[in-house]
Amino acid sequence: MKSNVGGIDKILRILVGIALIVLTLVGTIGVWGWIGVVPLATGLFNFCPAYKLVGINTCKLK
Structure with a gap:
């Protein structure tokens, strides 16, 4: 699983x-x-499976 949730998004979740x-x-x-x-x-x-499905990535790290 590659990280796709980061920053403010992570804190709010x-x-x-x-x-x-x-x-x-x-x-x-x-x-x-x-x-x-x-x-x-x-x-x-x-990691958010829904983000993976729609191609969203809020994580700044590679």
């Missing part, structure tokens, strides 16, 4: 993922909040 998971655990939002695992994982692994 991690923050949104954590926020959704925390809101689910607190009970503010329903079970669908567990979808926050997806942006959290893509931010931590620096």
